[in-house]
Amino acid sequence: MRQHRDSKPRGLTRTSNPRKKKSPKTTGTELPSLPTSVHNAIGPIPVEYVGDLRTSGDEKAMGLWLPEERRIQIRTGLPSVLTWLTIKHEWIHAVLWHAGVKLPEETEERICDTLAAALVAEMRG
Numbered sequence: 001m002r003q004h005r006d007s008k009p010r011g012l013t014r015t016s017n018p019r020k021k022k023s024p025k026t027t028g029t030e031l032p033s034l035p036t037s038v039h040n041a042i043g044p045i046p047v048e049y050v051g052d053l054r055t056s057g058d059e060k061a062m063g064l065w066l067p068e069e070r071r072i073q074i075r076t077g078l079p080s081v082l083t084w085l086t087i088k089h090e091w092i093h094a095v096l097w098h099a100g101v102k103l104p105e106e107t108e109e110r111i112c113d114t115l116a117a118a119l120v121a122e123m124r125g
């Protein structure tokens with residue numbers, strides 16, 4: 001993670017913090033503002049926000065990782081949580097691509113969805 005609001009060892013305090021345990025995770029208001037770039041080990045990856053985002057095959061898309069341009073595109077107008085899930089999902093595609101990890105498409109999509117959900121849950125505490 002790039003940003004921490006505090007330096008507490010979260011993993012050790014998480015289950016004993018009743019405030020966090022009870023927070024209703026429905027609004028996403030505690031998520032940070034949307035980034036204009038994300039990072040991996042070799043540097044920043046720009047994130048662009050696009051109104052009617054579509055794949056090269058003209059299908060509607062929530063997010064795209066464009067390896068040739070080393071860029072992520074995210075559809076605008078989504079709820080904050082969904083936007084963050086999509087940013088993390090595309091970021092994981094980017095990380096796997098840069099690492100040379102090649103997986104069957106369905107497997108990679110499931111990995112991206114699963115890890116994105118966990119990362120956003122971690123962000124929300």
Ligand SMILES: [Zn+2]
Pocket residue numbers: 089093109112
């Ligand atoms: Zn994907």
